[in-house]
Amino acid sequence: MTVSDFAQVETSIILNLLLIQLQVFSTVKGCNLLGKLYFNTNTEESEKLKFEEVSFSKNLVINIQTRAFTQISFYQKHQAQELIKNMKSWGRSPRYEINLQESKIKQVANCYHEGEENDWYLKHPTIKNLKPDQTPFFLLNGKVGQARTSFLTSKSGIAYYLIDQLNKHYSQYFDELKFREVQAESHDQGISQKKRGDNLLKQIQKFWQDKEITLLDRTQENSSAIKTISDFFEQNYPLKITSSQKSSHYNLVLIHDLDYYAKEDNKDKTDAYYSSQTEVVQNMTVEGVMHKSGTVVKSALVNAVKELTIKAILESEDFSSLNTEINLDDFIFYKYYPESNQTLEFTSHETNFKIQPITSNYDDPFFLNDLLIKRNDRLTTDVEYILLDKQSENYYAVSKTTLKPLPAPSLYEAATNQKGTLAYRGKDARNKYLAGLINLNYFYQHDQLFYNVGMIGNGMQNKEPVASVIRKIECLNNKNLSQLLNVQQLLQSMDVVWVRFKNLTVSPFPIKLMNEYIRKNQNNEKR
Incomplete structure (x- = not known):
């Protein structure tokens, strides 16, 4: 050659x-x-x-x-x-x-x-x-002699190590390889993860203070588990939860997981999964909410109540209990669901909202056949959701990219050259080493807006299981481009821990409500 x-x-x-x-x-x-x-x-x-x-x-x-x-x-x-x-x-x-x-x-x-x-x-x-x-995407142990070893057993550490080795052995063939760095703005309300969790539980309790939840046993064999769960809520959260064999309007339903029915002894049993067109239901598995020792899995039970709350919010069409203190009146959200070949529209006024399917005859040229997006004479459904900014009349398509933020290069250098204990704890170290992995970040490039949703909290993390995905927000119709999207307002709609317990949501919370809407309708159709 x-x-x-x-x-x-x-x-x-x-x-x-x-x-x-x-x-x-x-x-x-x-x-x-x-x-x-x-x-x-x-x-x-x-x-x-x-x-x-x-x-x-x-x-x-x-x-x-x-x-x-x-x-x-x-x-x-x-x-x-x-x-x-x-x-x-x-x-x-x-x-x-x-x-x-x-x-x-x-x-x-x-x-x-x-x-x-x-x-x-x-x-x-x-x-x-x-x-x-x-x-894990990120792992770090700052103890003497363990920083480098632990970091190199994570995907981000491996990435840095391989780039370092390519530069070391092949630098004569190309310019120095390095990961692209961009200057991003960060959105952080400055609330600790613990504070967010505490606020979340207070909001849950406030929402249910005038409502009653029925704890329904569909396994017909776990009366002791029902009592343990009831005792847990009574002792820890002042929620009106009563056990019964008869459902009510709001229900937490105890069932078995699919592995239970796959066992030879249980193959003749019927899956007890419960759904209803008129009731608000959250199923939870015995295997998921109970330890084998007979004690409860606290986080699983709290998550079950949280999911039930989201379904109740969907029914009431009022998200005031989310306590987001933001106004989404300027936005309309659209999402296409391929399985049902249906597009949903989310509109709101103050905290009241409405979710409804839109017809295939929608009058905007960018929406054809249930919101398939026509670009360069090709139809694509790779967009996660679409946003209409009513002030500028601009449509924005939001989609995933293949890009993910890495810990700062200084962390690889510090771990590689570690002498003694690595000073990696505290807020200063968090901001120095994990800037792209924390909070909500956004930046502009080539007239497009990019954002990622990272970890929340104040202190340094020592492990992050998966990478944060960078998403692209692309203007579709090029109207009034001088009127930029209200980024801060949009990002605040993701600064909600209701959607992912103790974590921020990677999409605006209306998307979560739309997902629940379509899931409930699909379950009802299957019945």
């Missing part, structure tokens, strides 16, 4: 090739497999392994995905019938040989064949369609 030929190769392809070659320098405990690097975070050989699959996309975003590998011997010992049942799909899966000591993954067969080795692996979890335990 000549230099001119090399120049024609896409940058992403070059970076992926160099990424794979890092193991030549023994700098990465990884495995070369079909053009991708597998970063190893396993500590020992096992029938069940997981690797971080790393590659660059065409737009130079580094992708890190957790992949599960399970030894054939495991299926034979634990799931013989399941393996036979799914042989059509699993039988067509490639077989791999894995050696952790030599950091190698080798494909040894394209599919099942007689005489295959029991110690070969399939790139599948232990149970079909079950996702592997995800490697």
